[in-house]
Amino acid sequence: MFHKLLIANRGEIAVRIIRACREMGIPTVAVYSEADSESLHTLLADEAICIGPAKSQDSYLNMERILSAAVAMGADAIHPGFGFLSENSRFAELCGICGIKFVGPDSGVIARMGNKAEARKTMIKAGIPVVPGGMEPVRTLPEAKKAAEETGYPVMIKAALGGGGKGMRVAGSEKELEAEFLNAQREALKGFSDDTMYIERYVENPRHIEFQILADEYGNIIHLGERDCSVQKNHQKLIEEAPSAAIPDTLRREMGETAVRAAGAAGYKNAGTIEFLLDKDNRYYFIEMNTRIQVEHPVTEAVTGIDLVKAQIRIAAGERLSLTQDEVEISGHAIECRINAKMAGKVTNLLAPGGMGIRVDSAMYNGCQVPPWYDAMLLKLVVHGEDREEAIRKIQCALGELVIEGVETNLDDQYEIFTHPVYQSGPVDTGFMEKYFNFGRK
Ligand code: MV4
Numbered sequence: 368m369f370h371k372l373l374i375a376n377r378g379e380i381a382v383r384i385i386r387a388c389r390e391m392g393i394p395t396v397a398v399y400s401e402a403d404s405e406s407l408h409t410l411l412a413d414e415a416i417c418i419g420p421a422k423s424q425d426s427y428l429n430m431e432r433i434l435s436a437a438v439a440m441g442a443d444a445i446h447p448g449f450g451f452l453s454e455n456s457r458f459a460e461l462c463g464i465c466g467i468k469f470v471g472p473d474s475g476v477i478a479r480m481g482n483k484a485e486a487r488k489t490m491i492k493a494g495i496p497v498v499p500g501g502m503e504p505v506r507t508l509p510e511a512k513k514a515a516e517e518t519g520y521p522v523m524i525k526a527a528l529g530g531g532g533k534g535m536r537v538a539g540s541e542k543e544l545e546a547e548f549l550n551a552q553r554e555a556l557k558g559f560s561d562d563t564m565y566i567e568r569y570v571e572n573p574r575h576i577e578f579q580i581l582a583d584e585y586g587n588i589i590h591l592g593e594r595d596c597s598v599q600k601n602h603q604k605l606i607e608e609a610p611s612a613a614i615p616d617t618l619r620r621e622m623g624e625t626a627v628r629a630a631g632a633a634g635y636k637n638a639g640t641i642e643f644l645l646d647k648d649n650r651y652y653f654i655e656m657n658t659r660i661q662v663e664h665p666v667t668e669a670v671t672g673i674d675l676v677k678a679q680i681r682i683a684a685g686e687r688l689s690l691t692q693d694e695v696e697i698s699g700h701a702i703e704c705r706i707n708a709k710m711a712g713k714v715t716n717l718l719a720p721g722g723m724g725i726r727v728d729s730a731m732y733n734g735c736q737v738p739p740w741y742d743a744m745l746l747k748l749v750v751h752g753e754d755r756e757e758a759i760r761k762i763q764c765a766l767g768e769l770v771i772e773g774v775e776t777n778l779d780d781q782y783e784i785f786t787h788p789v790y791q792s793g794p795v796d797t798g799f800m801e802k803y804f805n806f807g808r809k
Pocket of ligand 1: 498523530531532567568569570571573574575596597599602644654655797
């Protein structure tokens with residue numbers, strides 16, 4: 368096992384990782400920016416080292432500073448969390464060069480899956496169902512037209528290095544493709560310094576279903592069931608559930624097996640996620656693989672009883688998976704709700720909910736500062752009930768108890784979603800928020 372682990376992150380996920388390490392008896396090093404000297408991850412870790420000014424570029428995204436800190440502090444492993452450098456293949460590679468274990472897959476796999484056009488090609492070759500569309504990326508309008516013609520309209524134009532909706536456009540006809548392709552390409556170039564695109568058939572109002580994968584370094588791969596992340600606004604996930612109420616057991620088994628095969632085709636090691644779109648006729652298509660621990664991982668932890676961050680660390684340390692697919696059991700229903708700040712400022716009052724099946728993951732404390740420099744997610748409320756109905760009641764009760772004063776949040780917006788009869792009556796698709804909700808951004 369590792370002797371000391373450095374957390375290359377901040378906020379609630381850094382705290383989450385520190386907690387896992389502490390339970391495992393692994394000493395931790397926090398890195399922090401000048402804006403985070405009083406942040407919870409800084410205070411909670413066994414050691415902490417300042418790595419630069421507030422701006423992410425100068426601190427949490429600065430590979431040299433983080434690696435220097437790791438070497439200076441004698442860390443033999445780095446956990447990247449999510450966001451920041453977590454999907455930076457160069458960072459994973461540099462960790463290896465410095466003799467530090469990167470808690471995640473090999474850098475080559477990060478690079479290959481980070482390129483969605485290449486990931487798609489890998490999956491096609493492995494016989495994994497993908498959204499109908501071209502096998503090869505497109506770089507010019509004539510190439511795009513040809514691919515769209517072969518695919519059939521409507522199509523989705525996507526950036527190879529995209530994700531999160533940037534550089535993404537729907538084109539219902541050749542005319543629309545002509546109008547939109549170069550715009551999408553320009554957006555991709557601006558956002559990712561690369562204008563490689565690819566074309567897929569447009570799937571209208573799909574459900575977003577993702578399978579949690581665990582793979583050890585000896586070729587053993589299992590899945591831990593799925594999460595339904597269909598409740599989102601402007602490509603920001605708001606609510607995640609496990610299991611998905613939209614998926615019958617037979618389909619779950621089939622999609623799970625497909626997800627395991629997909630991870631195998633990618634040469635995957637450690638915790639990862641296979642994303643599918645599920646259409647109205649319950650056909651499913653691979654769209655992307657995420658090569659990191661995800662924000663919504665606690666819902667999977669709740670229904671499986673498996674600590675995913677500990678599993679990541681054990682796998683990285685060379686341990687074998689300690690359970691087989693048959694030993695994975697999904698029990699009850701879990702829901703996560705993300706509480707985001709709508710402004711920076713000082714938290715003047717905080718009261719966290721409690722009770723059976725209630726979990727709060729956050730780096731907030733009474734009197735803490737919410738800096739303006741980073742992601743706005745303040746707190747994840749995760750509930751686990753016997754079934755979806757109980758989980759919805761539980762999360763309403765917990766949201767009712769939660770008090771955050773001093774900074775404006777989306778708490779009231781979230782409460783409204785859980786009281787919505789369409790949400791309560793069953794699983795929703797990705798069109799739900801746009802159709803029924805119109806509250807302010809973020
Ligand atoms: C799609 C799609 C429809 N058809 N691809 C949005 C983010 C990116 N990761 C994939 N996304 C989508 N890809 C095809 N071919 C619709 C979406 C999409 C979406 C996907 C998951 C969750 C929410 C979404 C909201 C709008 C659009």
